[in-house]
Amino acid sequence: MFKYLPPLNEHNLPYPDTIHPIVVHFVIAMVLFAVLCDFIAYFTKNSRLYEVSWWNLAFATVSIFIAVIFGQVEAGLAEPYGNSNAILNIHTLLGWSLSGLVAAVTGWRYVIRSQSRPQLPIPYLVASVMLVGLVLFQTYLGDLLVWVYGLHSVPVVEATREGGVL
Structure with a gap:
């Protein structure tokens, strides 16, 4: 079965890099921009920014699962060592959690949008700020x-393959 899988490259990946x-930076930017648009719209009463925010959240929801x-x-293909193993586990758990949270916030935003409210409720804005905090921690x-x-950097992959990193 394994003979049908592509060989791993110098990054320990079956594809170039x-x-x-790449995808996650797209998600980070869209979530941060959506929340920024919501706050600007809340204080300036510019309802068009609510639409910008909605579409950014909708695309961020699809993108976060990718x-x-x-x-x-x-x-799974990384070879974590030392403390990186614990950090990778936390990063993985938080990534899955964030995918659910972004989907939930987007669903909540959809309900608010479908009710044609002139402004977002304060609890939604608080949840958005908490979401931004989690996204920033995940980025860290x-x-x-x-x-x-x-x-997945070439020097670390080479050192791991040669037994220099434990």
């Missing part, structure tokens, strides 16, 4: 995995 960071799928594949964990521990 990591895809998860990011989680590629994140699972790439986490991902940065640690890439920039501190170097998962």
Whole structure:
């Protein structure tokens, strides 16, 4: 069965480079921009920004599931060492949780949108701020995995293959 799988490259991946960071940066930008638009619309009473926010959340919801799928594949092919294993586990758990939370907030936003309310309720705005906090924490964990521990970077993959990293 394994002979039908593509060989792993110098990044320990079956494709040229990591895809998860590309998709996840798209999600991060859309969630942050959606919340920013909601707050600007709330204070300026510009209802067109609510539409911008809604569509950003809708596309972020679809995109986060794609990011989680590629994140699972790439986490499974990573060879974590030391503390990176614990950070990767937390990052994975929070990624799955965030996919559900983003979907729930988008659903809530859809209900509010379908009621044609002139303004968003305060509890929704509070939940949006909490969502931003979780997204920023998740981004921090991902940065640690890439920039501190170097998962899927060529030098770390080579050192792991040679037995230099435990």
